[in-house]
Amino acid sequence: MNEPTTPPLTGxxxxxxxxxxxxxxxKLVGADAQHYARTGPKKQEDALHTIADHFLTELQHRGDL
Numbered sequence: 001m002n003e004p005t006t007p008p009l010t011g012x013x014x015x016x017x018x019x020x021x022x023x024x025x026x027k028l029v030g031a032d033a034q035h036y037a038r039t040g041p042k043k044q045e046d047a048l049h050t051i052a053d054h055f056l057t058e059l060q061h062r063g064d065l
Contacts, residue, residue, distance in 0.1 A: 026055040
């Protein structure tokens with residue numbers, strides 16, 4: 001049985017989110033990624049790192065990092 005896949009994010013999907021929301025979300029995603037790095041599964045950890053990269057890219061684009 002195939003697991004459902006999420007389409008890749010393109011462009012700047014978080015451009016309308018306030019900086020504070022992105023910073024809080026980044027912290028949460030980072031904590032979850034660390035948890036999955038210790039406990040698995042690797043697929044979850046990889047997905048969370050991808051999401052974190054999108055948050056970081058948006059914050060960098062704004063000049064907030």
